[in-house]
Amino acid sequence: FANLVGIELVSASPDCVEAKLAVRKEHCTIPDILHGGAIMALADTLGGMATFLNLDTGASTTTIESKTNFLSAVPLGDTALAQCTPVHRGRKLMVWQTRITRGDGKLAAIVTQTQMVL
DSSP: OHHHHTEEEEEEETTEEEEEEEOOGGGEETTTEEOHHHHHHHHHHHHHHHHHTTOOTTOOEEEEEEEEEEOSOOBTTOEEEEEEEEEEEOSSEEEEEEEEEOTTSOEEEEEEEEEEEO
């Protein structure tokens, strides 16, 4: 899915996952701004990756909750930059915050998600 959407991984460690998404026409809503669902897909992908990097061998994960605050639009042709860091890393639940900024550095969205460890 990440490849289909065009998410490009920048770096990944148990403490931080970073990626970017070049905003294409097919990612946009009217009037040519990044669709909220694309922002949420970017953040969910990073939260899942971050959790995976913190799992014990044989464990898996699933998203059980996600909340997004949309703060500014990301226009067509820009790049959404995402950084996902831990809020809580427990045995059964992990909570991650993903900050998404525009190319000019302005904060576009903050996504907080909870991942269940299976």
